[in-house]
Amino acid sequence: MDFQFSEEQRMFERSLREFLAAELPTERIRGLWDSERGRSDALWRSLAELGVLSVLVPESDGGLGLDERDFVLLAETCGYAALPEPLVDSALLSAPLLAAVGGEVAQRWLPALLAGEVRVAVATPLDLLVADADGAAAVLLAGGSAGDDDGELRLLVAPPADALHRQDSVDPSRRLFSRTPLGGGDLIAEGDTVRQLWARALNRGALGAAAQQLGAAARVLEYSVAYASERKQFGRAIGSFQAVRNQLADVAVALEFARPVVYRAADSLARGVATAARDVSHAWLAAGEAARMAARHGIQSHGAIGYTWELDLQIWLKRIWATDALWGGRAWHSERLETAVFSPDVALGAGHTFDEGT
Amino acid sequence: MNLSYSDCQHTFRAEARDWLASAVPATPLPSFDTKEGFAAHREWERCLHEGRWGTVTWPESYGGRGADLIEWLIFEEEYYRAGAPGRVNQNGIFLLGPTLMEHGTQAQRQRFLPPMAAGDTIWAQGWSEPNAGSDMAAIRCTAERHGDRYIINGQKTWSTRATFADWLFGLFRTEAGSERHRGLSFLLVPLDTPGITVRPVRQLNGLPGFAEVFFDDAECSADNLLGEEGGGWSVAMATAGFERGLMLRSPARYQEAARRLVSLYLAQRPAVDRDPSVRGAVLAAWMRAEAYTLATYATASRLLSGGHIGSESSTNKIFWSELDLELHSTAMSILGERAELQSTAVDCEAGGAWLEGFLFAQAGPIYAGTNEIQRNIIADRMLGLPRS
Numbered sequence: 001m002d003f004q005f006s007e008e009q010r011m012f013e014r015s016l017r018e019f020l021a022a023e024l025p026t027e028r029i030r031g032l033w034d035s036e037r038g039r040s041d042a043l044w045r046s047l048a049e050l051g052v053l054s055v056l057v058p059e060s061d062g063g064l065g066l067d068e069r070d071f072v073l074l075a076e077t078c079g080y081a082a083l084p085e086p087l088v089d090s091a092l093l094s095a096p097l098l099a100a101v102g103g104e105v106a107q108r109w110l111p112a113l114l115a116g117e118v119r120v121a122v123a124t125p126l127d128l129l130v131a132d133a134d135g136a137a138a139v140l141l142a143g144g145s146a147g148d149d150d151g152e153l154r155l156l157v158a159p160p161a162d163a164l165h166r167q168d169s170v171d172p173s174r175r176l177f178s179r180t181p182l183g184g185g186d187l188i189a190e191g192d193t194v195r196q197l198w199a200r201a202l203n204r205g206a207l208g209a210a211a212q213q214l215g216a217a218a219r220v221l222e223y224s225v226a227y228a229s230e231r232k233q234f235g236r237a238i239g240s241f242q243a244v245r246n247q248l249a250d251v252a253v254a255l256e257f258a259r260p261v262v263y264r265a266a267d268s269l270a271r272g273v274a275t276a277a278r279d280v281s282h283a284w285l286a287a288g289e290a291a292r293m294a295a296r297h298g299i300q301s302h303g304a305i306g307y308t309w310e311l312d313l314q315i316w317l318k319r320i321w322a323t324d325a326l327w328g329g330r331a332w333h334s335e336r337l338e339t340a341v342f343s344p345d346v347a348l349g350a351g352h353t354f355d356e357g358t
Numbered sequence: 359m360n361l362s363y364s365d366c367q368h369t370f371r372a373e374a375r376d377w378l379a380s381a382v383p384a385t386p387l388p389s390f391d392t393k394e395g396f397a398a399h400r401e402w403e404r405c406l407h408e409g410r411w412g413t414v415t416w417p418e419s420y421g422g423r424g425a426d427l428i429e430w431l432i433f434e435e436e437y438y439r440a441g442a443p444g445r446v447n448q449n450g451i452f453l454l455g456p457t458l459m460e461h462g463t464q465a466q467r468q469r470f471l472p473p474m475a476a477g478d479t480i481w482a483q484g485w486s487e488p489n490a491g492s493d494m495a496a497i498r499c500t501a502e503r504h505g506d507r508y509i510i511n512g513q514k515t516w517s518t519r520a521t522f523a524d525w526l527f528g529l530f531r532t533e534a535g536s537e538r539h540r541g542l543s544f545l546l547v548p549l550d551t552p553g554i555t556v557r558p559v560r561q562l563n564g565l566p567g568f569a570e571v572f573f574d575d576a577e578c579s580a581d582n583l584l585g586e587e588g589g590g591w592s593v594a595m596a597t598a599g600f601e602r603g604l605m606l607r608s609p610a611r612y613q614e615a616a617r618r619l620v621s622l623y624l625a626q627r628p629a630v631d632r633d634p635s636v637r638g639a640v641l642a643a644w645m646r647a648e649a650y651t652l653a654t655y656a657t658a659s660r661l662l663s664g665g666h667i668g669s670e671s672s673t674n675k676i677f678w679s680e681l682d683l684e685l686h687s688t689a690m691s692i693l694g695e696r697a698e699l700q701s702t703a704v705d706c707e708a709g710g711a712w713l714e715g716f717l718f719a720q721a722g723p724i725y726a727g728t729n730e731i732q733r734n735i736i737a738d739r740m741l742g743l744p745r746s
């Protein structure tokens with residue numbers, strides 16, 4: 001029993017953090033908002049070079065052969081940096097899905113994806129919208145155009161321009177498209193294996209969202225602490241007023257107790273324990289709660305400047321609000337958790353936290 | 359990261375479980391805030407000690423098992439699962455014990471630890487005074503040095519278990535005219551010393567769970583000074599660190615309460631679902647109990663690899679006390695009309711345990727440093743905000 005990350009995992013996190021701190025200042029994010037594609041191929045290739053896209057791909061397929069425990073801190077870091085690129089989804093879903101399908105499809109797409117030469121978007125069975133379908137060389141689709149058949153995995157190569165219906169998000173970093181017009185494609189796998197792949201992919205997506213929420217919440221807290229330490233009213237720093245301090249302290253507490261829940265969900269997925277789905281939903285809900293609180297108290301502690309386009313705080317607020325509905329949304333995760341907790345055959349209570357893996 | 363137990367840890371759990379299964383009293387003991395309940399709980403401490411399960415984290419030389427923090431968590435899980443009695447000597451074993459091991463002389467450890475472990479000396483804490491609550495450095499109770507003795511005068515208050523306890527540890531002003539944190543000393547005082555008057559104070563449930571302690575020229579041997587004379591504040595902070603940090607409220611307590619809450623809710627469905635907020639509150643209680651457990655395992659792992667307890671002391675204190683309140687408030691709303699019923703009422707649920715827990719939960723955000731004080735500490739030390 002050891003609830004800590006290894007030195008290697010921390011080093012990987014540090015290198016990504018330092019890279020993003022250097023390469024992705026907020027001016028660059030704003031620059032991307034104003035660009036036509038909203039994405040940077042150079043940035044994407046550099047991220048691929050760091051190995052971030054390859055974490056969950058087996059070594060035999062050219063990946064690093066690691067698992068969710070190795071990725072969760074990286075996802076948190078992407079949230080902290082408000083990275084616009086769809087890195088987390090590509091690393092957690094596109095790449096491992098292609099690797100799992102194997103054969104010619106994997107041979108054709110995986111090396112290019114891992115090298116950062118192409119992007120492959122994902123349209124899950126859950127979602128109304130597809131992120132980053134425009135810059136994608138191919139889209140992995142659940143089922144056909146209906147989008148709700150989780151027993152099929154299709155690959156739509158070069159989505160035609162007339163099937164790309166852009167829908168604008170509150171978060172200018174997000175590039176969303178309608179799911180329905182994205183149909184067809186080649187059937188690359190089907191049946192129960194695909195159902196299992198999707199189930200795992202959805203859990204990974206939710207884990208990635210939860211981890212990004214942690215990172216974004218931590219960043220909002222940092223901004224707020226810095227601002228409250230500097231801004232003066234009534235002749236003193238506003239961060240010396242207890243009402244302001246308490247709100248920020250509450251965010252710190254919420255984050256402290258959301259983090260281990262998210263890390264445990266990573267472990268449950270990696271080990272494939274029986275409670276993995278429950279643990280992921282718990283993580284998604286706990287991280288969302290902490291992030292919503294960070295956003296609310298964060299904007300409040302800034303006063304009117306927090307309500308402006310100009311202040312960079314908005315980059316994280318909007319990411320938090322948008323992410324709060326992704327990968328199932330609150331109702332879906334609450335329901336899943338409920339099924340697990342309110343079931344008569346589930347052992348609850350002391351001593352059941354770490355039931356052994358399958 | 360490795361979130362599974364080792365074979366040794368499984369064996370440890372199994373041993374604890376077996377022993378508890380045969381030793382835990384079949385019927386709950388009366389409250390330790392009654393005379394007979396206090397005696398019964400003292401007996402239980404003796405029984406734990408004989409089984410070597412009373413002080414698992416203590417070194418073997420003092421009757422413990424030298425258990426590490428993960429094993430301690432495992433033991434607590436089994437303890438709460440078995441529905442074992444509350445620990446009447448919590449102040450001694452979990453707070454003073456570790457402080458003595460860190461700051462006591464060899465002679466003091468030899469003198470105080472064995473009877474503490476055996477349940478022969480039950481301890482009360484004496485920090486608070488009528489004018490020193492949150493502002494503990496305002497302590498005025500004096501202990502004047504006369505050769506090898508101190509003469510104590512003044513008053514302590516809200517001293518948990520002091521009504522029936524044998525000894526009290528606390529902070530006293532040993533340097534006349536000293537201010538704030540300076541000039542305070544950590545003394546260990548037998549409560550049957552002439553000149554000491556203990557006046558029980560009834561708590562919300564009507565029982566004398568704490569007491570006022572009056573000192574009127576009460577003598578205390580200088581051998582009972584823990585740490586340096588005048589250096590009591592830092593010794594006390596070490597104790598408070600243990601208290602808020604990990605040992606005061608192990609997660610198992612809330613996990614078992616959350617489990618009972620889920621059963622209570624399931625048993626009262628569908629009627630209780632007419633209030634749609636209840637379902638979410640029950641789930642939230644389960645989630646938080648689980649989060650507290652996970653966070654505690656994470657802290658324990660960190661401490662085991664050489665880290666020190668830091669801001670967790672404060673974040674934990676806030677989290678468990680608010681969780682306890684939410685948990686019991688939710689139970690009260692599920693119980694509806696029966697929520698107010700005392701254990702003596704025929705229609706009361708679970709022997710009145712929810713009501714008792716609800717009342718006690720009101721105190722959680724107050725004792726061991728109020729939650730407002732904890733938020734101040736977080737703002738100052740964890741976030742580095744300007745001081746208020």
Ligand SMILES: Cc1cc2nc3c(=O)[nH]c(=O)nc-3n(C[C@H](O)[C@H](O)[C@H](O)COP(=O)(O)OP(=O)(O)OC[C@H]3O[C@@H](n4cnc5c(N)ncnc54)[C@H](O)[C@@H]3O)c2cc1C
Pocket residue numbers: 482483484485486487490491492493515516517518519568721724725726727728729730731734
């Ligand atoms: C069940 C129980 C058991 C206890 N057991 C013991 C014991 O064994 N030994 C012992 O010594 N004491 C014990 N106490 C006392 C406890 O430590 C004090 O109650 C606590 O420190 C608060 O002090 P106070 O009651 O004087 O409240 P006050 O300090 O007067 O506080 C009243 C209110 O004002 C707020 N407040 C005060 N200062 C500030 C500030 N700077 N910023 C913001 N808000 C502030 C507090 O948070 C609180 O809400 C116990 C208390 C309870 C309820």
